[in-house]
Amino acid sequence: MPDLERRFRIRGNDFVSAGEVSLEIQSILKQIGFHSALVRRISVCAYESEMNVVMHGGDGEALLKVSPESIILIFSDQGPGIPDIELAFKPGYSTANLAHREMGFGAGMGLPNIQKSADTLEVQTEKGQGTILTIGFELGGRSSG
Ligand SMILES: Nc1ncnc2c1ncn2[C@@H]1O[C@H](COP(=O)(O)OP(=O)(O)OP(=O)(O)O)[C@@H](O)[C@H]1O
Numbered sequence: 001m002p003d004l005e006r007r008f009r010i011r012g013n014d015f016v017s018a019g020e021v022s023l024e025i026q027s028i029l030k031q032i033g034f035h036s037a038l039v040r041r042i043s044v045c046a047y048e049s050e051m052n053v054v055m056h057g058g059d060g061e062a063l064l065k066v067s068p069e070s071i072i073l074i075f076s077d078q079g080p081g082i083p084d085i086e087l088a089f090k091p092g093y094s095t096a097n098l099a100h101r102e103m104g105f106g107a108g109m110g111l112p113n114i115q116k117s118a119d120t121l122e123v124q125t126e127k128g129q130g131t132i133l134t135i136g137f138e139l140g141g142r143s144s145g
């Protein structure tokens, strides 16, 4: 039973609210009193995942689970799925459209940054079935900074 569990809705293509969920997650973790370096790593993962749902995934949600052992973020969406996961994780690879690029997105660095910042990462996706990203951070160990 996790100490804390919070669920957030994310709306596809809503660039006005985009980023609010990751800010909320950041503020919850700060308030609990987690180390700032850890909160920063988690915020990077939350922000990149949230933006990917907004830009590529369509409607979705985020789930934050905090337990004494770990912090888990689960981002899920009902979008088109990722046809080639290996390609999607290649730095610089992006299918962002012109409108996204004009807003400053589309560097193709979101997934590589999530991979670098997380302790564990699992991607479940299927064409036409959406995407689930499970991002883990271990607490208490050396990596909790
Ligand atoms: N939730 C998702 N649903 C469908 N496709 C996705 C999803 N997340 C990522 N992708 C695909 O993986 C590609 C790479 O994602 P990544 O976050 O690394 O870069 P980006 O979002 O294109 O650009 P950046 O994050 O640097 O602004 C995306 O361009 C998109 O094709």
Ligand SMILES: [Mg+2]
Pocket: 048, 051, 052, 109, 110, 111
């Ligand atoms: Mg991205």
